[in-house]
Amino acid sequence: MKVKTVELKENKGVLRIEDTDPYFVNSLRRIMLAELPKLAIDDVIIYDNTSALFDEMISHRLGLIPIPTDLQLLTFRSDCKCAGKGCPNCTVRYTLSKEGGGVVYSGDLQPEQASFAITETKIPIVELTKDQRVILEVEAVLGRARDHAKWQVVLAPRYKMETVITVDKKRMSDVKAFVEDLPKDLVELKGDKLTLKDTSKLPELEMHLDKNKVDYITITRDPTTLLFSFETDGSMSAKAALQESITILTKKYEEFRKLLKDI
Numbered sequence: 001m002k003v004k005t006v007e008l009k010e011n012k013g014v015l016r017i018e019d020t021d022p023y024f025v026n027s028l029r030r031i032m033l034a035e036l037p038k039l040a041i042d043d044v045i046i047y048d049n050t051s052a053l054f055d056e057m058i059s060h061r062l063g064l065i066p067i068p069t070d071l072q073l074l075t076f077r078s079d080c081k082c083a084g085k086g087c088p089n090c091t092v093r094y095t096l097s098k099e100g101g102g103v104v105y106s107g108d109l110q111p112e113q114a115s116f117a118i119t120e121t122k123i124p125i126v127e128l129t130k131d132q133r134v135i136l137e138v139e140a141v142l143g144r145a146r147d148h149a150k151w152q153v154v155l156a157p158r159y160k161m162e163t164v165i166t167v168d169k170k171r172m173s174d175v176k177a178f179v180e181d182l183p184k185d186l187v188e189l190k191g192d193k194l195t196l197k198d199t200s201k202l203p204e205l206e207m208h209l210d211k212n213k214v215d216y217i218t219i220t221r222d223p224t225t226l227l228f229s230f231e232t233d234g235s236m237s238a239k240a241a242l243q244e245s246i247t248i249l250t251k252k253y254e255e256f257r258k259l260l261k262d263i
């Protein structure tokens with residue numbers, strides 16, 4: 001297997017994986033979707049809420065705010081030494097106190113420890129008029145998206161097979177004539193190699209092939225070369241999400257191997 005990093009920005013990752021198969025890449029995709037833990041607000045204590053929204057609606061909105069998560073520092077509350085009481089190893093606390101008029105944003109949540117300050121500060125929670133106020137306290141804990149979507153770190157992890165365009169070498173004059181009639185920025189013909197100038201324009205080429213009933217150019221997909229893309233919600237970087245997902249997948253395989261030994 002060969003892996004090439006096409007793009008690895010703060011919240012976005014694109015990998016080109018060669019000599020692989022969709023089953024393996026799909027298992028990584030499933031781990032990213034359902035198993036990768038992150039922090040999300042799970043408990044809300046409302047001291048005062050005179051806004052137009054019910055307590056439940058504000059709590060729901062708070063639950064969906066991405067909270068910066070460092071998995072090296074935190075443990076699940078159920079596995080923590082505090083036995084579920086909530087301590088700095090498993091729980092991150094925030095307070096929020098705001099009076100109107102104006103909008104209450106995610107950035108108004110004040111963390112107990114500065115390292116957990118909210119990074120996506122402009123998510124609106126509720127709008128307050130002049131004499132309205134919201135005072136509350138929240139607790140964020142680690143969870144997995146298989147239990148609730150608010151704990152989902154990675155959005156839309158997806159893969160696509162590489163496209164292979166093959167031309168009939170015996171009918172190169174037809175190929176040349178067809179390419180000349182295409183829009184100029186679509187494909188490039190070098191010798192008998194036809195490539196797309198922009199891979200996102202594949203549907204346009206397929207439409208032209210279909211319309212002209214072309215049988216001397218064929219498009220196939222290679223299941224051993226995959227382009228894997230994903231984005232995170234900002235609670236952790238794309239690099240950290242990828243590394244943690246691989247660690248989880250490895251642990252699962254190791255556990256499976258141990259179980260097989262005991263048979």
Ligand SMILES: [Zn+2]
Binds near residue numbers: 086
């Ligand atoms: Zn604890």
